[in-house]
Every structure is written in structure tokens, then in C-alpha cells.
Amino acid sequence: MRLAGFYVxxxxxxxxxxxxxxxxxxxxVGASAGLxxxxxxxxxxxxxxxxxxxxxxxxxxxxxAYASAILTTRFGWYSLLALATGLLVAGTVAWLLARPxxxxxxxxxxxxxxxxxxxxxxxxxxxTRWTGGPDGLAGVPPLNLLGWTVEGDLPWYGVIMAxxxxxxxLSLNLVDSQVGRALRAVHGSEFAAQMMGIDIGRAKTxxxxxxALFAAFAGSLFAHQQAFVxxxxxxxxxxxxxxxxxxxxxxxxxxxxxxxxxxLTLLNEWLVVFEDYEMLIHGAxxxxxxxFMPQGLFVGLSQGARRLWAMVRPKS
Amino acid sequence: xxxxxxxxxxxxxxxxxxxxxxxxxxxxxxxxxTVTGPASFLGDPELKTLQMYVEDINAKGGVKGxxxxxxxxxxxxxxxxAVNFVKRLIKNDNVDFxxxxxxxxxxxxxxxxxEKEGIxxxxxxxxxxxxxxxxxxxxxxxxxxxxxxxxxxxxxxxRGLTKVAIITGDGGFDKSGxxxxxxxxxxxxxxxxxxxxxxxxxxxxxxxxxxxxxxDAQAIINFGLGQAPAIVTKNIKQLGITxxxxxxxGVASKTFIDLAGEAAEGARLPAAALVVAEQLPDADPQKxxxxxxxxxxxxxxxxxxxxxxxxxxxxxxxxxxxxxAGGTDKTKVRDEIEKTQGFIGTAGVFNMTPQDHMGLTVxxxxxxxxRNGSWKIVQ
Numbered sequence: 001m002r003l004a005g006f007y008v009x010x011x012x013x014x015x016x017x018x019x020x021x022x023x024x025x026x027x028x029v030g031a032s033a034g035l036x037x038x039x040x041x042x043x044x045x046x047x048x049x050x051x052x053x054x055x056x057x058x059x060x061x062x063x064x065a066y067a068s069a070i071l072t073t074r075f076g077w078y079s080l081l082a083l084a085t086g087l088l089v090a091g092t093v094a095w096l097l098a099r100p101x102x103x104x105x106x107x108x109x110x111x112x113x114x115x116x117x118x119x120x121x122x123x124x125x126x127x128t129r130w131t132g133g134p135d136g137l138a139g140v141p142p143l144n145l146l147g148w149t150v151e152g153d154l155p156w157y158g159v160i161m162a163x164x165x166x167x168x169x170l171s172l173n174l175v176d177s178q179v180g181r182a183l184r185a186v187h188g189s190e191f192a193a194q195m196m197g198i199d200i201g202r203a204k205t206x207x208x209x210x211x212a213l214f215a216a217f218a219g220s221l222f223a224h225q226q227a228f229v230x231x232x233x234x235x236x237x238x239x240x241x242x243x244x245x246x247x248x249x250x251x252x253x254x255x256x257x258x259x260x261x262x263x264l265t266l267l268n269e270w271l272v273v274f275e276d277y278e279m280l281i282h283g284a285x286x287x288x289x290x291x292f293m294p295q296g297l298f299v300g301l302s303q304g305a306r307r308l309w310a311m312v313r314p315k316s
Numbered sequence: 317x318x319x320x321x322x323x324x325x326x327x328x329x330x331x332x333x334x335x336x337x338x339x340x341x342x343x344x345x346x347x348x349x350t351v352t353g354p355a356s357f358l359g360d361p362e363l364k365t366l367q368m369y370v371e372d373i374n375a376k377g378g379v380k381g382x383x384x385x386x387x388x389x390x391x392x393x394x395x396x397x398a399v400n401f402v403k404r405l406i407k408n409d410n411v412d413f414x415x416x417x418x419x420x421x422x423x424x425x426x427x428x429x430x431e432k433e434g435i436x437x438x439x440x441x442x443x444x445x446x447x448x449x450x451x452x453x454x455x456x457x458x459x460x461x462x463x464x465x466x467x468x469x470x471x472x473x474x475r476g477l478t479k480v481a482i483i484t485g486d487g488g489f490d491k492s493g494x495x496x497x498x499x500x501x502x503x504x505x506x507x508x509x510x511x512x513x514x515x516x517x518x519x520x521x522x523x524x525x526x527x528x529x530x531x532d533a534q535a536i537i538n539f540g541l542g543q544a545p546a547i548v549t550k551n552i553k554q555l556g557i558t559x560x561x562x563x564x565x566g567v568a569s570k571t572f573i574d575l576a577g578e579a580a581e582g583a584r585l586p587a588a589a590l591v592v593a594e595q596l597p598d599a600d601p602q603k604x605x606x607x608x609x610x611x612x613x614x615x616x617x618x619x620x621x622x623x624x625x626x627x628x629x630x631x632x633x634x635x636x637x638x639x640x641a642g643g644t645d646k647t648k649v650r651d652e653i654e655k656t657q658g659f660i661g662t663a664g665v666f667n668m669t670p671q672d673h674m675g676l677t678v679x680x681x682x683x684x685x686x687r688n689g690s691w692k693i694v695q
Contacts, residue, residue: 024408032400128491135421135443135488136395138428151432153407226399227428230421233396272389272401 005255006165006172013161017154027153029269031225034160035218036261038167040245042214044257045171047246049180050207051187052102053110056117057242060212062124062234063090064219069140069229070130079144083220090216091209098205117239124231136230143224156225163221167214171254174210183207187252248289250296259298342385343378343644345370345631346411348401348426349440350418353393354516354542357571359418361624362440363388364617366415369631372612379635380642387411391418395425402426406433412644415630417441418623421488427454436637436650438630440623442566443492447673455653455673457626457633457663459588459681461489461539464565465496467586467681468537469504471694477560481510481533483524483548485540489566490516493539509533516544522551535559541566546575553579560584565681569621573689584694586681588622590662591691605660625662633659633666 020026043057067086071077077085101112124131131137143150143159150159174180182203185193190200223229241264249260267285271278293300347366350359370386378384387409389401398417405411406429413436417423420443427446430437430453437454439446444460472480480501484494494511501508509531512524525548528536536559538548545567552561561583563572568587573580589596593606609628613620636659637652638644656675659666664680684691 024404028400028403028407125486133488133491134486135424135445135492138424140428226396226425227432228395228399228425230395230425232394232421269400269404272404275390 002176003169003172006169009168009255009258010165013165017157021154025266025269027157029265031153031157031160033262033265034157034164035222035225036242036245036265037164037258038218038221039215039242040249040257040261041167041171041254042211042218043242044246044249044251044254045174045183045207045214046211047243048252048257049175049187050183050204052204052208053106053243054113054208054211055110055236055239055243056113056115056120057211057215058234058236058238059117059120060090060094060215061219061222061238061242062120062229062231063093064216065223065229065234066124066131066137066219067216068220068223069137072141072224073137073139074130079141079224080146083217086216086220087213090212090219094209094212095205098208099201102201102204102208114236114239117236121231121235124234131231134231136228136232138228140223140227140229142227143221150224160221160225163217167217168254168258175254179203179206184252244286248286248297250298250300253296253298256296256298259301260296263297340382342383343638344409344411345384345386345634346402346405346409346414346416347386347388348391348398348405348414348416348422349388350393350422351390355393355419357542357569357621358440358623359390361613361617361621362418362627365613365624365627366631368612368616369628373635379638384635391422393419393422395421398422398425399429402429406430406435411435412638412646413634413649414438415440415627415634419488420446420492423456427451430454435646436634436653438634438653440626440630442489444496445492450671450673453650455633455668457629457661457674458622459565459586459663459676460674461493461564462496462500463676463678463681464586465493465500466678467683468562468564468584469500469506470678471562471584471683472506472535473504475560477534478505479507479509479532479534480537481512481528481531481535481559482508482537482539483510483512483514483521483528484538485514485516485544487516487541489564490540493564493566497537497539514544514548516540516542518544519547520551521548522555525551525555525557529555529557533559535562537562539564539566543575546572546580549576549583550579565622568684569623570619571621573686580686580689582685582687584683584685587684587691588625588663588680589682590620590622590625592682592684592693595691595693601660602662602664606662609662622662629659629661629663629666632661 016026046052046054064086067089068082071082072079104112125134182198185198186200186203193200245260245264246257250256271281274281349362351363366386370384374383391398415438417439420441423439423441423446431451439456442458442461444462446456482497484490510528510533514521514524538545545563563583563585565586568591589602590606593610596603610620633656637649640652641648654668656666656668664676666675668675683694685694
């Protein structure tokens with residue numbers, strides 16, 4: 001019963017391509033929404049549950065992507081091995097970084113993560129020999145899953161959605177475990193959590209690493225799906241967009257983060273037709289959501305639905 | 317029985333009204349350009365040119381009786397968005413061909429999708445990597461950075477200068493240009509004595525130029541886009557450096573002269589003939605094409621830049637290919653684009669082959685010098 005929401009979500013995800021197998025908004029936009037969900041759900045563990053901000057999350061996304069792109073393109077590695085290496089690199093960097101950086105709080109933590117994101121971006125631009133520089137790296141071979149080559153929109157939709165459901169499921173379970181409870185205690189009051197015997201340094205490091213792993217995982221898939229990586233996809237704007245997804249959807253809720261990621265992906269896709277007014281409408285909508293649904297889209301919408309139900313419910 | 321006839325009649329009428337004679341269905345032109353952001357000075361004239369000529373062609377009755385319909389998205393110079401937009405153009409908008417990719421980054425990013433889906437794609441970006449190796453569906457209108465470098469080196473050789481200092485930015489255009497500068501130098505007997513770089517958003521390059529002043533360089537080459545080359549030009553003047561200065565075709569717009577002011581006097585650069593259209597001899601076959609485009613654009617939007625010209629070339633080559641192919645069958649249109657011969661555009665005379673998906677030669681570039689705030693052809 002605890003995972004009822006998850007099963008409904010999984011059913012919808014599985015049903016969409018059956019109903020609309022050639023619809024651009026399902027197969028193409030849906031796949032990129034799926035990647036965003038993985039990223040947002042990972043970031044939400046850090047932001048929503050542990051209460052630590054990261055303005056450099058795109059860096060981990062980029063590490064996964066570049067690890068896969070460079071190792072498969074330049075060295076002809078097997079793609080799953082490259083993916084695993086990407087995870088290892090991002091996880092190690094996150095682990096090394098966590099202790100010093102997560103001692104900071106509030107604005108200082110924001111600044112430190114921001115700086116980290118910018119440093120990684122600069123490396124992507126400047127290390128031309130490896131990364132291809134500002135123009136990026138093209139011709140990344142398709143993902144090879146134990147002999148099955150993933151090509152075409154529908155197979156990619158399937159792979160990304162399976163990965164997404166896996167991360168959502170992991171996140172839901174993590175949050176309800178001892179680790180999850182420790183994180184929420186840290187969020188509430190670090191001092192109180194410490195008094196309860198929680199090693200806050202350890203708890204923060206763990207969640208930071210998990211969050212980085214999610215991002216790197218999404219990055220590897222992204223590199224293979226796009227067959228191309230460039231530093232543009234991992235700059236500060238992307239980091240900020242990820243934070244926006246989590247906040248917009250509703251912090252400290254896995255489905256909230258997922259909801260925010262999907263909403264923002266679709267919004268960007270719909271608003272394109274407004275050309276010059278795109279940014280204007282985008283900003284106004286975000287402001288409206290934050291003013292009228294301060295707990296985020298997910299909570300706001302489900303409360304609204306509940307209220308509506310209470311109004312139309314047959315009185316017995 | 318009556319019912320059946322009625323239904324059939326209604327159905328036929330419906331079909332007829334939905335698809336009048338089949339032929340009038342518009343030809344869909346897909347486009348993704350950098351109309352906003354740092355490279356907007358490239359994308360903006362490109363979009364205006366496309367809009368202007370699509371309207372013009374439609375006013376004259378379209379292509380083979382079919383109107384053109386332009387579908388455009390602005391990438392803001394973000395390669396990730398470019399990829400999404402190209403997917404959208406191909407899969408959602410079902411366009412017949414694509415003109416776009418203002419920057420090399422945007423173009424390279426979309427090539428995997430273009431090749432996979434098989435749709436004619438005419439790029440408006442500079443780097444030689446776009447057409448090297450040759451890709452089945454990818455064509456390119458502007459001169460390559462390698463040609464620009466060759467043109468500059470030819471002029472250096474004529475002047476007997478062999479030691480040069482190069483200074484480049486950190487953008488894609490700059491880096492690709494720098495690579496070509498380093499690569500071609502030995503062929504022309506040129507030694508690079510200094511290789512400096514700056515950030516494209518920097519506001520002062522005197523530190524790098526002071527280093528260059530300390531070397532025995534005989535000329536300075538600056539390869540860049542936007543404001544930075546103007547700052548380099550000004551800084552050179554401020555430091556009292558009198559070495560000949562070469563710029564790239566990336567600054568071939570009036571904006572550069574306005575930004576750099578008097579400091580730009582005497583600077584040389586390779587540029588498309590468009591900027592010096594009036595100075596061409598009347599016998600030059602390119603002149604009427606250039607003047608027509610220039611007059612039309614300037615009447616509506618103000619000073620032309622070579623970048624808009626590339627969009628003109630691309631659209632006209634594609635339209636001519638569709639006419640020859642007798643329809644919008646993607647494979648046929650691609651084949652016809654590849655067979656483009658002797659097409660006189662704003663960038664030069666295009667002669668494409670299966671090995672060359674650009675079709676321009678180094679002669680398409682004119683070496684120009686800035687004199688009295690305007691361009692002069694160097695003879």
C-alpha cells in the first residue's frame with residue numbers, strides 16, 4: 001500500500017506509448033522528461049529531505065555524460081562499463097567533496113556548490129583534447145545493453161522510463177528507511193539530530209553521494225540518447241533549472257520532484273510557440289505557482305483535487 | 317441505399333476541402349537559429365532573411381505551385397535546445413528540409429539526429445568539421461575557417477611576414493580557428509611566436525597583448541566573434557603596437573567597425589564579397605546577386621551582414637533543388653543539392669560534389685582592409 005502511488009505512476013508511464021506510439025510529446029519529450037525526473041528525484045533527496053542546497057548539480061550530470069561519451073567514443077569501451085565508470089567518478093568526487101563542503105550552511109553552501117559547478121564546466125570547455133571543448137563531442141555510439149543496441153524513440157523511451165522508475169522506487173524506499181529518517185532529522189535540526197545519536201556528517205555525505213550517482217546515471221543515458229554532449233547541457237542554468245524543478249514540484253516529496261520535472265519539461269516544450277514571450281510567460285507561471293501553491297505543484301494540485309472531491313461527493 | 321450515396325458524397329466533399337487537389341500543400345522549411353543570446357548578431361539577420369525571402373517566393377507563386385511555410389525555433393545558442401528543436405522539426409512538424417544551426421556548436425549537436433532521420437540539412441555555421449568527413453545529409457553554406465586562415469596566410473606571404481602572434485577567444489568559433497591557424501602555419505612557412513587566449517566576456521586584453529609585444533612577432537592575428545575582437549583592436553592601439561593586425565571573417569559586420577572605432581583603421585580580414593559589393597567590377601557575375609540582396613535587405617532592415625547572406629544562399633539552393641527534383645522527396649532533394657553547380661550566391665559560386673558539401677573555393681573570400689570606417693578590397 002505504501003507504494004500504491006508508485007504503481008499508478010508506473011502504469012501510466014507504461015500505458016502512454018501503447019496509446020500514442022508515434023506522438024512526439026510522448027516518445028521524445030517524454031524521454032527527456034524521464035531524465036529530468038531522475039535528476040530531480042536525486043536532487044530532492046539532498047534538498048528536500050536533508051535540507052542541503054546544491055547549485056552545482058549539473059556538474060555530476062555532466063560527469064556521467066562525459067565519462068560515457070569519452071570512454072565509448074575515444075577508447076571504444078563497452079557502454080555499460082563506461083556508465084559504471086561514470087558512476088564511480090561522480091560518486092568518488094561527491095564523497096571527497098561532501099565532508100568539507102557540507103559543513104557549510106545556507107548561502108555559503110550555495111556559493112560553494114555554485115563554484116564547484118562552474119569549475120567542472122570550465123574543465124569541460126577548456127580540456128579540448130578530451131572533451132572536444134565548447135563544441136562538444138559528437139558521434140557517441142548507441143547504448144549497448146548486453147548485446148541489445150538501443151536505437152529509435154520507442155526503445156529509448158522504454159530504457160529511460162525503466163531507469164526512471166528504478167530511481168523513483170529507490171528514492172521512495174530510501175526515504176522510508178533508517179537513513180531517510182536520519183536525513184529528515186538533520187533537516188529539522190542538526191543539533192537535535194546529533195543529540196539523538198545521528199552522525200550528521202555521515203548522513204549528509206551518504207545522501208550527497210546518492211544524489212550525485214542519480215545525476216551521473218542520468219548523464220550516461222543522456223549522452224547515449226543524444227549521441228552528443230557539449231558543455232552547454234551542464235552549465236549553471238541547468239543546475240538552477242534542476243533546483244527549480246524540485247521547488248516547483250514540492251520539496252521533500254519524491255513525487256513532488258517528479259511532478260516538477262515533468263511540468264517544467266512540458267512547459268518549455270509548449271511555450272516555444274510563443275517565441276518572444278516565452279520567457280515572460282515562463283516566469284509569470286512560476287511566480288503564480290509559488291504564490292498560490294507554496295508547497296509546490298504536487299501538494300497544491302492534490303489538495304485542490306481533494307477539495308473538489310469534497311464538493312462534488314454525494315452526501316450520504 | 318440513398319444513405320450510402322449521401323455518406324459517400326459527404327466524404328468526398330470533406331476530402332476535397334481538406335486537401336484541395338493535393339498540390340497546394342505547403343513545402344515546410346524547418347529552421348533553428350540563434351536569434352537571442354551572444355551570437356544573436358549572426359542569427360538575427362539569418363532569420364530576417366529567411367522570412368523576407370519565404371514571403372517573396374510565396375508572393376511570386378511559390379515553388380512548383382506550392383507555398384513555402386517557415387517553421388522556426390530560437391536556440392539561444394544552446395546546443396541542447398538545438399537538438400530538441402531539430403527532433404521537433406523532424407518528428408512533430410514534419411518539415412521537408414532544414415536550414416539552420418547558426419553556430420558550429422548547434423550544428424554539430426544536431427548532426428546525429430539529421431543523419432539518423434535522413435533529412436536534407438543546410439548548415440549556416442563556419443567550422444570545417446561540419447563537412448569533413450562528408451556526411452550524407454549535411455551541407456554547409458559559409459566559407460570554412462580553414463579558408464579564412466589560408467586567405468590571411470596568403471596575404472602574409474605576399475607581404476613577406478613570417479612570424480606571427482595569434483590571440484583567440486574561448487568560444488567554439490575561436491577554438492576551431494586557432495586549431496586551423498596552428499595547422500596551416502607550416503604550409504605557408506609561418507612561425508607562431510605567441511599563442512594567447514582570452515575569455516569572450518573579458519573586458520581588457522592588455523595583459524596578453526603586452527606579452528605579444530615582448531616577442532619578435534611581425535603581425536598579430538585575432539580570431540574571434542562579437543565584442544572581444546573590438547576590445548583587442550582597441551587595446552592594441554592603446555598599447556601603441558603598430559604591427560599589422562588581421563581579424564577573422566567573424567567580425568565582417570558594420571558593428572565591429574562601430575565598436576572598435578578609429579583603432580580598426582588598417583586592420584585586414586577575409587570577408588565574403590557582400591560587404592564590398594559596390595566595389596566589385598561590373599563584370600563580376602556575383603555583383604547583381606549581391607546588389608539585389610543588399611538592396612532588398614537594407615530597404616527593410618538596415619545594414620546587411622554576410623551572415624544573412626548565408627541564409628539566402630541556403631534557401632535558394634534548397635528551392636532550386638526542389639524544383640529540379642520535382643517535389644519534396646527527401647532523397648531526391650538531397651541528391652539535387654549535391655548536384656548544385658555554378659550557383660551564384662552571396663558567399664561565392666557554389667559547385668558541390670559528393671566529396672565537397674560546401675562547394676566554395678578560397679577565391680570566394682575577398683581580403684578587405686578597414687579604411688575610413690569602411691571596407692576596401694585589398695588588391
